[in-house]
Amino acid sequence: MTNTNKTNVQSGTDKQLREAIASTDRPAKPNPLSSSLTFASRALLRIKHVPEQLFDVTVFPVIFLLMFTYLFGGAIAGSTSEYLQFLLPGILVMTVSQITMYTGVDLNNDITKGVFDRFRTLPIWLPSALVGALLVDTVRYTMAATIMMVLGLILGFRPEGGLAGVLGALILLLIFSFSLSWVWTTLGLIMRSEKSLMMASMMVIFPLTFVSNVFVDPETLPSWLQGFVDINPISLLVTGVRGSMHGAVTWEQVGWILLASAIITAIFAPLTMYMYRNKK
Amino acid sequence: MNDNASKQSTSNLAVEAKGLVKLFGEHRAVDGVDLSIQKGTVYGFLGPNGAGKTTTIRMLSTLLPIDGGTATIFGHDLATEKKAVRSRISVTGQNASLDEDLTGIENLVMMARLMGYSRKQAKARAKELLSAFGLEEAKKRQLKKYSGGMRRRIDIAASIVVTPDLLFLDEPTTGLDPRSRSQVWNIVRTLVSEGTTVLLTTQYLDEADQLADRIGVIHQGRIIAEGTSAELKASVGSGTLHVRLVESNNRQRAIELLETKLKASVQRASDPAGFSTQLTDPGLAAETLGELAQANISVSDFSFGQPSLDEVFLTITGQPVEEETR
Numbered sequence: 001m002t003n004t005n006k007t008n009v010q011s012g013t014d015k016q017l018r019e020a021i022a023s024t025d026r027p028a029k030p031n032p033l034s035s036s037l038t039f040a041s042r043a044l045l046r047i048k049h050v051p052e053q054l055f056d057v058t059v060f061p062v063i064f065l066l067m068f069t070y071l072f073g074g075a076i077a078g079s080t081s082e083y084l085q086f087l088l089p090g091i092l093v094m095t096v097s098q099i100t101m102y103t104g105v106d107l108n109n110d111i112t113k114g115v116f117d118r119f120r121t122l123p124i125w126l127p128s129a130l131v132g133a134l135l136v137d138t139v140r141y142t143m144a145a146t147i148m149m150v151l152g153l154i155l156g157f158r159p160e161g162g163l164a165g166v167l168g169a170l171i172l173l174l175i176f177s178f179s180l181s182w183v184w185t186t187l188g189l190i191m192r193s194e195k196s197l198m199m200a201s202m203m204v205i206f207p208l209t210f211v212s213n214v215f216v217d218p219e220t221l222p223s224w225l226q227g228f229v230d231i232n233p234i235s236l237l238v239t240g241v242r243g244s245m246h247g248a249v250t251w252e253q254v255g256w257i258l259l260a261s262a263i264i265t266a267i268f269a270p271l272t273m274y275m276y277r278n279k280k
Numbered sequence: 281m282n283d284n285a286s287k288q289s290t291s292n293l294a295v296e297a298k299g300l301v302k303l304f305g306e307h308r309a310v311d312g313v314d315l316s317i318q319k320g321t322v323y324g325f326l327g328p329n330g331a332g333k334t335t336t337i338r339m340l341s342t343l344l345p346i347d348g349g350t351a352t353i354f355g356h357d358l359a360t361e362k363k364a365v366r367s368r369i370s371v372t373g374q375n376a377s378l379d380e381d382l383t384g385i386e387n388l389v390m391m392a393r394l395m396g397y398s399r400k401q402a403k404a405r406a407k408e409l410l411s412a413f414g415l416e417e418a419k420k421r422q423l424k425k426y427s428g429g430m431r432r433r434i435d436i437a438a439s440i441v442v443t444p445d446l447l448f449l450d451e452p453t454t455g456l457d458p459r460s461r462s463q464v465w466n467i468v469r470t471l472v473s474e475g476t477t478v479l480l481t482t483q484y485l486d487e488a489d490q491l492a493d494r495i496g497v498i499h500q501g502r503i504i505a506e507g508t509s510a511e512l513k514a515s516v517g518s519g520t521l522h523v524r525l526v527e528s529n530n531r532q533r534a535i536e537l538l539e540t541k542l543k544a545s546v547q548r549a550s551d552p553a554g555f556s557t558q559l560t561d562p563g564l565a566a567e568t569l570g571e572l573a574q575a576n577i578s579v580s581d582f583s584f585g586q587p588s589l590d591e592v593f594l595t596i597t598g599q600p601v602e603e604e605t606r
Contacts, residue, residue, distance in 0.1 A: 013414055014466070014470070016411055016412040017466070017470050018473075019408075020408050021440060021443055021470055021471055021476075022443075023405075023443070027396035027397050028396050029367075029395075029396050030393065030396045035393075035394055038390060038393040038394055042379060042382070045382050045386055046379070046381050046382065049381045049382065049422060050381050114373050114375030115377055115378055117343055117375075117377060118373070118377040120343060121341055121342060121343065121366055121369065121370070121371045122366065278345065
């Protein structure tokens with residue numbers, strides 16, 4: 001073992017190899033912020049190499065907005081431009097909440113491919129792998145929201161709350177989306193394949209976004225359905241976003257959104273981390 | 281005096297495990313594995329797919345909770361001191377363990393950043409490793425476009441960004457061509473000469489023979505034989521003689537002849553004209569062929585070589601390798 005001549009150093013590569021292996025400096029462990037940012041830059045690099053993954057935040061919003069405005073506008077509100085004032089905040093919430101699903105998909109892919117195992121054996125603050133990814137996801141959500149707002153303005157959306165109202169609405173939306181992402185990371189750790197994960201996620205997100213006040217005023221619904229719509233966190237968010245954009249938001253509405261976000265995060269973030277640590 | 285000696289030997293151990301158990305439902309994937317690995321040595325787990333090699337490695341590298349038994353890595357308890365264990369080890373799994381969409385250099389910079397290097401140091405370390413591992417030209421290519429051998433090398437490079445005290449290598453050369461294989465062997469040898477302890481799994485006896493100081497043959501979750509490669513081979517026989525006869529209807533006569541005259545145990549091959557026998561001494565090969573010639577049994581071809589994993593298993597367990605399904 002001790003005999004260094006045993007492995008004969010024949011070529012430059014062998015010498016390089018030995019030097020690379022022998023370099024013994026062991027840096028101090030990265031702090032949680034630095035490791036989270038490293039994972040965030042990984043997510044950014046992935047976008048750079050696989051730009052197709054931006055379809056969901058660019059093409060989706062455009063299709064959704066055009067489709068629902070012209071499909072339902074005439075029937076529900078009598079005219080598309082009038083319906084747009086009501087619909088845009090709702091459809092924005094719906095689109096961004098649906099995009100949050102992909103956070104779970106990315107994690108699930110990491111698990112099936114094996115890179116997850118490597119991260120788990122590193123002496124780092126473990127949540128940073130997820131926190132980093134979620135940070136970049138908020139950039140993606142902002143992108144989707146911006147595209148939708150611009151298109152909305154072109155189509156004739158006129159927010160009465162002005163720029164401040166729109167920005168306030170976006171902040172509410174991002175806070176809620178961040179908390180909702182933890183639901184998908186939990187599911188991403190439970191589900192065995194990307195397919196089953198997508199199925200499960202759809203089963204949660206579709207009823208949640210459609211059975212809400214996104215498309216219609218809940219007063220037109222049967223009372224038993226109204227009950228669900230009223231407590232649906234998506235409805236709470238839509239009410240707040242719509243109110244903020246049109247300059248009629250109340251602190252109570254904002255409070256409900258923050259409370260719902262806090263509850264979702266408090267349940268699903270620790271659950272995700274528990275499963276992340278103990279994944280078989 | 282005696283006490284002192286035993287203390288000494290404990291502190292020399294990189295891995296010490298007693299009665300490791302892992303259950304998957306009813307199935308005992310690992311069923312009472314004892315292990316002690318000296319610092320600075322290579323330990324090879326030899327066994328077929330599903331024998332429990334990977335599961336054992338996953339337990340020892342903190343990836344799977346232990347269902348029974350105890351283990352320490354450099355004296356740190358695996359169940360209670362995971363963080364301390366993680367700071368000493370590194371794992372190269374069987375699957376892709378890097379981001380396939382990122383380039384070689386991006387992956388290594390990421391790993392170096394996660395080990396605590398500054399941005400600038402991380403870049404320098406990544407470059408150093410890439411050229412040492414012969415991947416300089418491929419550094420700007422996405423990993424999914426790497427060949428099998430390149431993938432293996434960058435996986436190992438990522439594991440030694442900070443040279444670990446203990447490196448787990450799960451089937452490091454499965455599916456590699458001979459050249460890539462010897463490159464990986466060279467890396468392992470260099471690592472060990474610089475003081476890293478290596479625990480590797482393999483399906484090939486010659487790989488264990490080439491690299492490992494001690495070998496554990498694992499079968500159905502148990503270590504069924506353990507020792508240096510010389511000890512193991514002595515128990516199996518130093519080599520196997522494969523014989524193919526010209527006429528298959530002579531086989532029965534040939535086998536009986538060898539069993540009575542040479543007291544050899546002979547296995548029938550699937551080829552109706554073929555059989556093989558384990559020999560304790562290579563010199564006996566000539567004698568065997570001589571006996572056949574004297575009995576007028578003509579041989580079409582023969583070869584003498586190291587026993588395959590299949591033959592090791594056959595000798596130790598009395599049954600051929602069966603692939604178990606999890």
